[in-house]
Amino acid sequence: MARSVLAQQPHWKAFASRRRDPATKREAVLKTAAELFLEKSYGRTSLNDIAARLNITKPALYHYFHRKEEILLECYRWGTTLIEESLTEIASSSGTGLEKVAAFIYSYANVMTVNFGRCVMRLDEGDLSAQALEEVRNYKRKIDRRLRxxxxxxxxxxxxxxxxxxxxxxxxxxxxxWICMWYEPEGPLTGEEIASQFARTLTQGLARRRTEVSRRTAPPGPSAD
Amino acid sequence: MARSVLAQQPHWKAFASRRRDPATKREAVLKTAAELFLEKSYGRTSLNDIAARLNITKPALYHYFHRKEEILLECYRWGTTLIEESLTEIASSSGTGLEKVAAFIYSYANVMTVNFGRCVMRLDEGDLSAQALEEVRNYKRKIDRRLRxxxxxxxxxxxxxxxxxxxxxxxxxxxxxWICMWYEPEGPLTGEEIASQFARTLTQGLARRRTEVSRRTAPPGPSAD
DNA sequence: GATGTATCTTACCGCCGGGTAAGATTAGGC
DNA sequence: GCCTAATCTTACCCGGCGGTAAGATACATC
Incomplete structure (x- = not known):
């Protein structure tokens, strides 16, 4: 049970020693950046904030990234990769369309409870440069096409x-x-719970049914045919 | 048909003359601010931007608002008021629960296609001061309670x-x-269309049915409960 | 244990944002 | 038509941010 609370050691420990290990340090920067971006948004998170949480100083960050925006973009990339992986797996699987939709919702919802995944949908695209924006938009379009x-x-x-x-x-x-908007890691619901509940609830609405719903459920106002 | 494209005159005309009419000028500030906040986010919108679009200069804005944040808060208030109005109307109406849900979705979706309504859900709460945040959160809680x-x-x-x-x-x-994230006034779908479609689609999933869905639609992975 | 190099820090720059002071300009009641 | 008060502008201040330069420090290799 007990979801890993402080189970994994804080990221700043990666910088405790000056040992030469750029890969894991870069990763540590990315993870704390993602944390802060979700807490305070990209715009309100200064490089000093990120550095402070890692117990280093701002210029040190420039050993791992060229610009602030590059950190943001890498967060997006990490997240989209997470999504991409589970999606191709589903697409190649056999099953009815509805089953694929269910699988899509399940794994997609799961990603939305992971920091990097949340970044993809929650962070403001307006903070990305023109070409980075296009890259991210392409990913999102691909996701939407898959679902459709x-x-x-x-x-x-x-x-x-x-x-x-x-x-x-x-x-x-x-x-x-929208999950990425209200989900919080320390909250009462675990990612798995949310994912499976959503998969069930949302596919119910889609599934073919033999009986029609009473016509009285039509919305008020001008019914668009 | 032809949704009013540039039908209503631009807000800056309110400042064309120096006639003393604080009420409509304040409103004009608010509307252009909402526009810009949705285009570029609150953080990236400077007071100069707002002033420029109104053909005035930054300090002039301080005749109508004390702080930048006050402009933001007023946008939220305007939006929540819109929502509140339609909600109380629905709650007092008679009808089945499902009908109320449909009416909720319909009018709520409609609000999400109006600038002030979009502000409520799209803008970053983190830009609000502590007490303003609480005010907005209260409104949102109320909305959620109503739906539930x-x-x-x-x-x-x-x-x-x-x-x-x-x-x-x-x-x-x-x-x-989520509508407020992808909707754009100049897009192919009108607010009414979206609202009625969503009301129909989403209530289908909720409506009671006499036949159960095939059990094969269960999500993969560990099924909760 | 000396040396070269990756790593990190202190100090700094330029810019732009929110906000203010003080004065010009216009409206509008009398 | 004048005078007062509302309105708007020009000019400015301060702080914080992203980013850079240059030098200190510790690692790893020999």
Whole structure:
């Protein structure tokens, strides 16, 4: 049980010694940066803040990164890689469209409870340079396309009821993306719990059903056909 | 049809004359500020930016607001008021729980396509002072409670199928909140369209059904409970 | 144990942001 | 038409930030 609370040692210990180990130090910088970006946002996090938490000084950071923005971009990259990995795995698996959607939600929600994953959706893209922005946007588009194709697979094979794949994808993606806004590692719900609950709840709405819902559930106002 | 594109005159015209009309000028400041905050985020929007778009200079703004943060807070207040209004109306209406949920989603989604409404959910709370933050958080809590109570009403009266109200509310709120992240006024979808589509799609998932979904839709990994 | 090199620190620069002081300009009641 | 008060501008201050230069320190290799 007991989710690892302070189980893994703080990142600043990577800088306790001056031993030459750039890789793990770079990683330590990235992890504490991600922490701070999620706590205070990128804009309000100064390089001094990051350095202070690592028990070093600002210029030391420049041994591992060229610009502040590079740190941000690396956070994005780490996160998108996490997502990418689980997604290709799902896409190559066999199963109904609905099953793929469920798997997508499950693993995607899980990523949204990991710091680097949260960064991808929670941090402000406006802080990225033009070309970095394009890179990140490409990743996101790819994710969206994947989800939408899973839904369409489901419609084809009959596991998903008739619906507009675009709106459905927006709904699901929205619900899952929003996790990174309210989730906190020390909170009552673990990542696994959230992920499996969301996968169940959200696919219920998508699954094909034999009985129709009462027509009284139509929204008020002008019904868009 | 043709959604009002440049239909309403630009806000800076409020400052074209020096006529004494503080109320509408204050409003003009607020509206352009909201625009800019959504375009560039609060942090990257300088008071000079706001002033420039209004064809005035920075110190002039201090005739209408004391601090920069006050502008931000007023944007939040305007938005939460919009939400609050439609919510109390729904709560006092009669209907099944599911109908109330649908009405909630519809009007809430609509607000998420209005600049001030978008501000509430899209802007970074971290830019607010401690007490302003508490004020905004209270509003948000109230909204969440309302939605959750509608869902519970639905479970009681049988219009909503059995589910965890907390998770269901998180899903719905997430999906709808996320609208403010991808919606853009000049885009292909109008606010009404989005709102009614979301109300329909999301309530489908909630509605009580007579047949169960195939058990094969369970998520992979350790199934909670 | 000396040496060269990676690592880190102290000190600094330029810039831009929020905010203020003090004075010009215009509106509008009389 | 004048005078007062609201309105807006020009000029400025201070602080903090990203980033750099140059020198101190400790590691690792021989």
């Amino acid at each position: 194709s899973f839904i369409q697979d489901g419609i084809r094979d009959g596991s998903v009821g008739p619906c507009d794949p675009k709106i459905a994808a927006f709904s699901i993606a929205g619900a899952v993306n | 109570s509608f869902i519970q009403d639905g479970i009681r009266d049988g219009s909503v199928g059995p589910c965890d109200p907390k998770i269901a509310a998180f899903s719905i709120a997430g999906a709808v909140n």
